[in-house]
Amino acid sequence: MSEPGPLVLVVEDEPQLRRFLRTALGAQGYRLVEAETVHEALIAATTHNPELILLDIGLPDGNGIELTRRIREWSRVPIIVISARGKEDDKVSALDAGADDYLTKPFGVNELLARIRVALRHALSAASTTGEPVLEIGPLRLDLTRREVTVSGVEVHLTPLEYRLLTLLAQNAGKVLTHRQILKEVWGPGSANETHYLRVFMAQLRRKVEPDPARPRLLLTEPGVGYRMRES
């Protein structure tokens, strides 16, 4: 490693999981700061100024959701929460509180690295205000300046809402967006709870852009949480 890799703050109270993260992330060139509690995490976040935070929701002295909210008061650092299976509500709360993504225990190293990569990339592109004018994800191509959508070279006609939905997800490719976040962005803040609207439009959109709408490969469902566009 010629230049030091990104600094990751790992907030995790289980030593075995910390050991795994240390090994797996270290091998990829990431530098690590570790914290075991909410208290330590807050101190580490302010003193080390990490480029990414990996945060377990269940901590001995508090809750990762609350910690996310507090960090978001002053920092836009990407936060990936780690949560147990079956705790979809926790994931949604953490994401709505400002976390960027989540991992469900147990997770593989590939998934971990992919999530970190996506989160770091989005943090970078958010900093540079000029977004990509053309997005390409698999067979899907979005030309934002010409408002043109093609799948495998064939032009697809979308309604305004479908187009807004697709661009939102494509601009956040690889990142999960909660139902609430999507509804607020596409339908406006008054519709944040009308999830069935979103589901119906998502089904329509899939029929137009997915090669096999019954088995979506581009617009992925995160059950109980939201949707995620496949990483480009």
Added chain:
Amino acid sequence: MTREQPETASRTAYAWSLGLVVGSTGIALLGRSAFHLPDVVMLYLLAILIASFRFGRGPSIVAAALSVASYDYFFVPPFYTFSVEHARHMMTFAMMFGLGLVVSNLVSRLRQSEQQARVREQNTAALYALSRELVGLPSATAAAVIASQHATALFGGTSAVLLCDRAGNLALPAAVDPATQLGAAELEAVRWANEHGRPAGAGTEIFPAARVASIPLAIGLVPLGLLVLTDPAPGVMDSEHRDFLEVFARQIAFGIERVRLAEEAKAATLRASSEAMRSSLLSAISHDLRSPLAAITGAATALRDDPQRLGPEQRAELVDTVCTEAERMERLIANVLDMVRIESGGMAPHRDWVPLEEVLGSALVRLDAKLQGREVRIDLPEGLPLVPVDPVLFEQVFVNLLDNAVKYTPAGSPIDIDARAADRELEIQVADRGPGIAPDERERIFEKFHRGAHAGGGGVGLGLPICRGIVQAHGGTLVADDRPGGGTVFRIRLPLTETPPTVAAEAPGEEAA
């Protein structure tokens, strides 16, 4: 208990008595030529008798006195004066009046005992009705509501039954009419009655000024609650009705106690069945977790202790073993946790209106690797309504059913999924072309830890029970059936009681892209 007719007869009764005497006098005067004196006496006696039977004691005494006076005035010489010639007439007056008194006494005693019998009968009927309705209730609160309704009907005003918790502390009002705001004096009376186990409030010596009368409900020394009568009918707390009130209160106490005992028995049964659950879980865990764990330990130690002697292929294989066995353990633990949640009733579906294709789609994507080489045909009718399900749980149902189909049917055989919405019901079928399931096995496959006859291994026999548990938590049913032409069909039926929301299409014409 019924409120008795007032003993003091009304003015009308006295008027009627007067009328009877006047009538008798009239008849006697008209028939004067034909009647002898004893006939006239008889006529008056009849009037007195009628008065005592119909109108009670007072009016009958008045009738007797009036009869004597009229008899003397009109029929005893000298006529039209109250003076009497012969002493024997005095005897007749005394007899007439005396007879009137005796008869009216007899009659009123008869009436009293008759009335008491009627009150007793009504009280018994009221108690019977109460005890009958207090049977088989789901909760002590329900018993309190029923009891307070009965009390209101019997005692007037508004009634409430307040329940104590197990520690004897008075709980929140179980059934209080919100219109009846209790004041400080009332609350004091309620508190006192609860603390001392004796009636307090209106009609008692303690806090008599309170608007409520509160009667403790207890079995032996165990306080169960309070019967609180707000503005009851007057006289309810009198000594003559107190007995009934106490029996009534005891009946309520019995009813509440019975419900509580039933609740405890149910909890005990639940504990026992979760006890059984725990032991079968333990055996499943000890066996089914140990085998993948053994494989992982073996592979991992080989990699750690003997890396030089392993070729790259062997090493890859061992690493692969660690990964797949760890995944198997994860699945098992997830299943066991789901089952425990279903068993403990902790699986409350977060329902949402969801297109079925979304739930199916995410299940298919999740099982992508396993479904390689399988043809999964999906047939959803155009315009299938949104379904009210928990998308996370229902994805699990489809994952388990598909996983099951992959496990128990020949590689490469197709799986068909279809759905249709009938009248207030949604039917979803997952069908395979496998060997089918014997009729006597079709229910048993939904039992916990039951493994199929030709199990390919890997499962613990929780997948299908979890599916059924989830579907049932949604108010639906899941059964396995024979498939015409060979194979098995798993059929989910879900009630569609609410009208699904419709999502208006966007205004056409303007295209964004």
